[in-house]
Amino acid sequence: MRKNALPFLFAWFLICAIAAPGTIYAADLQIERLTWAGVKLVSENTTVFIDAVGKDLWDGNAPEGLVPVTADTDRRYALVSHVHNDHFDVDTLQEVLGDRGYVICHESVATYIASRGLKVIPVKTYSPVSRGGFLFTAVPAEDGLGEEQVSWVISIDDKRFLHAGDTLWHGKWPLIGNQFGPFDAVFLPVNGARVLREPMPETPAVMTPSQAVDAAILLRAEILIPIHYGLNDPPYYQEVDSPIVTLAQEAERRNISVRNLLPGESISLND
Ligand SMILES: [Zn+2]
Numbered sequence: 525m526r527k528n529a530l531p532f533l534f535a536w537f538l539i540c541a542i543a544a545p546g547t548i549y550a551a552d553l554q555i556e557r558l559t560w561a562g563v564k565l566v567s568e569n570t571t572v573f574i575d576a577v578g579k580d581l582w583d584g585n586a587p588e589g590l591v592p593v594t595a596d597t598d599r600r601y602a603l604v605s606h607v608h609n610d611h612f613d614v615d616t617l618q619e620v621l622g623d624r625g626y627v628i629c630h631e632s633v634a635t636y637i638a639s640r641g642l643k644v645i646p647v648k649t650y651s652p653v654s655r656g657g658f659l660f661t662a663v664p665a666e667d668g669l670g671e672e673q674v675s676w677v678i679s680i681d682d683k684r685f686l687h688a689g690d691t692l693w694h695g696k697w698p699l700i701g702n703q704f705g706p707f708d709a710v711f712l713p714v715n716g717a718r719v720l721r722e723p724m725p726e727t728p729a730v731m732t733p734s735q736a737v738d739a740a741i742l743l744r745a746e747i748l749i750p751i752h753y754g755l756n757d758p759p760y761y762q763e764v765d766s767p768i769v770t771l772a773q774e775a776e777r778r779n780i781s782v783r784n785l786l787p788g789e790s791i792s793l794n795d
Pocket of ligand 1: 608690
C-alpha cells in the first residue's frame with residue numbers, strides 16, 4: 525500500500541512546492557464553523573466552504589443555530605464530501621457561488637452536481653487541485669449508507685486541515701495521517717448516529733466520539749474540532765448520548781485537544 529501511495533505523495537509535495545510561493549499566508553486565515561457539518565475558510569480574496577448548508581433542514585431547530593452561508597470575496601469554492609442533503613445544499617450553493625464560484629467534488633458525483641446548475645471541478649482521490657492559494661485533496665472516507673464520500677485535506681501555506689464529512693470509522697486513517705499529517709486542525713463528525721432502519725438498528729452510521737479521538741491521534745492532529753452532532757429524531761436518527769461531553773472525556777483521557785466552535789463562531793489560525 526505504501527508503495528502505491530508514493531506517486532500520489534510525490535505529486536502532492538510537488539504541487540505544494542509550486543503553490544507555496546503564492547502571496548496568501550496562513551496567518552490571514554479565518555476559520556468559521558457553519559451549521560451542522562459546515563465549515564468556512566477565508567484567506568484574503570478566497571472563501572472556501574466545506575459541506576455548507578444554509579437551508580433550514582431542521583424545522584427551525586437547527587443544532588446550535590442556523591448560520592447564513594455568505595461570502596465577501598471574489599473567489600469562492602465549495603467542497604462537498606457527499607451529496608446527502610445535510611452536506612450538499614444546492615440552493616444555498618447556487619446563491620453564494622453565483623456565476624464565479626465552483627464546487628470541487630469527487631469525480632463520482634460531478635455529473636450529478638453539475639446537473640443541478642453548479643460549475644464543478646471534479647477530482648480523483650489523492651489528486652490535489654490548487655485554487656486561490658489553497659490546495660485541496662480528496663482522500664478516502666466511508667459513508668454509513670454506502671454512498672460515495674470523501675474527506676478533504678486542505679492546505680494553505682504551511683497549515684493543514686482535514687474535514688471528514690460524516691464518515692464512518694475506516695482503515696485509511698493511518699495512511700492519511702502518514703501521508704498528509706500532522707494536521708493543525710481536523711473537523712471530525714462525532715455523533716455516532718444510528719439510522720434506525722432494519723437490519724442495522726444498533727450500528728453507528730457516523731464516527732462515535734471515541735472513534736473520532738482515535739482518528740485524531742492517527743492523523744496527528746493538534747486540535748479536533750467536532751462537527752455533525754446535536755440532532756435526535758428517533759426512531760429514524762439517533763445519536764449517542766451527550767456526544768460533546770463524551771468527546772471531552774475521551775479526548776482528555778487520551779491527551780487530544782478539542783476546540784468546540786458554535787455555528788457562526790470564528791477563530792483565526794493563531795488563536
Ligand atoms: Zn450527515
